[in-house]
Amino acid sequence: MKQTFAIGIGGAAGQGVATPGDIFAKIFSRRGLNLNAYNAYQSIIRGGHTFLTIRTGPEKVTNMGDRIDLFIPLNQDSMDRHLKLLTAGAACIYNADTIKSGAAGDGVQLCPLPVSELADITRNKVAQNTLAIGAGLHMMGIGFAALEEVLREQFKKKGDAVVAENIGVARAGYDYAAAHFTAFANPLPKTENKYAILSGNVAMAMGGAAAGVKFYCAYPMSPSTGVLHWMAAHARKAGIMVRQVEDEIGVINMAIGAAQAGVRAMCATSGGGFALMSEGLGMSAMIETPVVVINCQRAGPSTGVPTKTEQGDLWQMLGAAFGDYPRIIAAPLDIGDCFKLIPELFNLADRFQCPGLVLCDLLLSEGRLSVHPNDLDFSPPIYRGELITTANGNGAHSAASTNGGYKRYKITDSGVSPRAVPGVPGHIHTVATDEHQEDGVLISDEFTNPIKRRAMMEKRMRKVAGIEAAVPPPVLSGPPNADVTLIGWGSTKGVVEEACELLSEQGISANQLQIRWLVPLHGEAILEILRGSRHTIIVENNYSGQFARYLRSETSFVPSGHIRKYDGEPFMPHHIVDAVKEQLAGSTKLSVPMHEIMV
């Protein structure tokens, strides 16, 4: 089993859960450790309950894991909710002045801090947090210098006195732990690696910048707003026009307008906003102007649970906009992939002149992961496809006069027609959401014509074959001939991977088929892979098995069983392990694991 260490910090919103989290995360990443952070929070600015889990280790850490090693409750509510999660070897550090511990499990170390004796709480309202960080670090076997460095950065703007005071408080916690608490059995290791820590939202925003996005617009909606925040903060440095728009209908239309002028344009939203964008996606496909739209799924239906995760928008995305039209839908597999996917998707959307859709979710959007800086490549390949422009197009054709013979929707074998942008002489045309003929003239009202209509439908839909050929089929990872094949899509990659490892440690061999490209699906390739599987289980974060139903509709494939979760929280590895075991034992074909953490 790989060595990991997880910290859980619980408190009310506004109590400063995030700051200790950030401090620990920085210290871990500077030690060359990987980390994954997940914050279970509520849609409330002050109060409620927030539970942040940071899991770290020298090897890749892809999910929150099953175990809390160090628990820091910042209020009584957190103590009452979570102390019972701790098992032998774990510790709980808490403010003994204000919080009463409950009964801890066997082998769990209770570490009460006499906060008012160690710090002047009239001066420092968050002294308990800083003391706990100091104490915790000592117990993890990390030297104080690492904390001092981070605190200096954290409070630099507030002046030397504040820096000194916080370092003093942290030191008091550190020393108190040395004298009174037992350190963890395994001190945290150190490596020579250096990682960046980022959320999926930041990754997608940066991926957009790397892809050459010049126009980004959005309407604020959790959990997608982080993309807007990064874009807005970095717009001037990155040379990106960023606009906040009146609604998501305006967003998609504005993005398409910018794309029509010839720039790469992107927008992000969540399920509700995506619903409003639906008609716009059809326009992108019909006028053949590429745009990239990100949907960060949250728990639906309707307003749903805005701060909780779900993979419940697959069918919305598959069914978005009326009529048949070519498009690409991809689900990033992890936070690093959130970055990498965006330039790939723009290249496809530009090449096939159609919408490119990203189906992300809160787990990735707002989770944080350590990513090696080399995996954040700001010079990815850029292909703009058959674009005719007088402007720079990075590989686009320069304008040639066509003596008035230019046909924007020229019928071609590939279905792709060279695209001229406004401002280019000799290529004047009108694009229309009405059905049109090759030169753009409408065949919807006065000049309806079944032969031309059929030809235009077939022209556009011919792109589907091209897209399929341009996108690789999924591959099976793990041992062949395994006892069980777990099928997941998008954000569950890491947790399914870890469940496979745990299963094999328990004598059950497991392999994994993780789907990144939802459209095109490569159904034949998937069937070929699954033909060799002994027992197949589809794992997904929704109620009705949306991917299972999609796979069945495309391939007639029916799996041996399903593992589903729709309580708003992500899978933990043991949820999948236990469910696989009960299904292999034949006790059920549908497992719905119970989330044990009350958040």
Place this chain on the structure above:
Amino acid sequence: MATSVQRANQLTMAELKGKVDPDWCPGCGDFGVLAALQKALVELQIPTHNVVTISGIGCSSNLPGYINTYGMHTLHGRALAVATGLKLANHELTVVVTGGDGDGFGIGGNHFVHSMRRNVDLLYIVMDNQIYGLTTGQTSPTSRVGMKTKSMPFGNIEAPVNPISLALAAGATFIARGFSGEQKHLTELIKQGIEHKGFSFLDVFSPCVTYNLDNTYQWFRPRVKKLEDDSAYDAGDWTAAMEKSLLWGEEIPIGKFFERTDVSTLHGAEPVLNEGPLVHRELRVPPDAARSFIEELM
């Protein structure tokens, strides 16, 4: 509106003719608007490849197909949002948005208000016929109280929107009203609207000869009074404009209600555009910026 200073080789009316003839009903007010727009472009001599005509959906929204400029025939109500994105991506283009009252004040009302407060640099021409034509005659946001239509056969009981007052309140920086039956006057307003730097709103009485038998050419002709004929009228006076906008009945003002030139356009206010239109810019993020984005996260 910022236009390219480059001049066409004697742009003519013939060159501005679209690939097909309009499919509007004979006598439709929209013919007059199309002709006035073409005349204005000829008089301004803006190269056709630097003009983008953008519309929504409706009878009048078919206009981009009938004029030889770049065009976009977008979704019902969304033309202004599309036009905003296009203008921000290439602010050297001259953008003219055209549509009807249902498209602009009904389904597109949200974008109408917000585009005006943003002062997007474009000309928005609404061919206002106070009826839904393409869907064969239903009440529109500008239909008068009492008007009988297929959707309100016993008479409209809802008060109409006042586009001029709304535009004044929302912050449009050029606001005018024309009449399709007054060609020279309308052409002049279109020219002024194109040349104005900022959001130019031009509401045009464009009678529907098929479905609106109340507000006809004959009804409008004796009522419309040109503001330009009143030497005392000051189009820089917002309060006076608001008062004039409320007139309806025996006297209905047309002409330029209001203009101000002291408000920055949206594209002018954004430093990201200081180095020129986005569409001409290098796609790659500068290496030092890319490095700093990653370093922030470490």
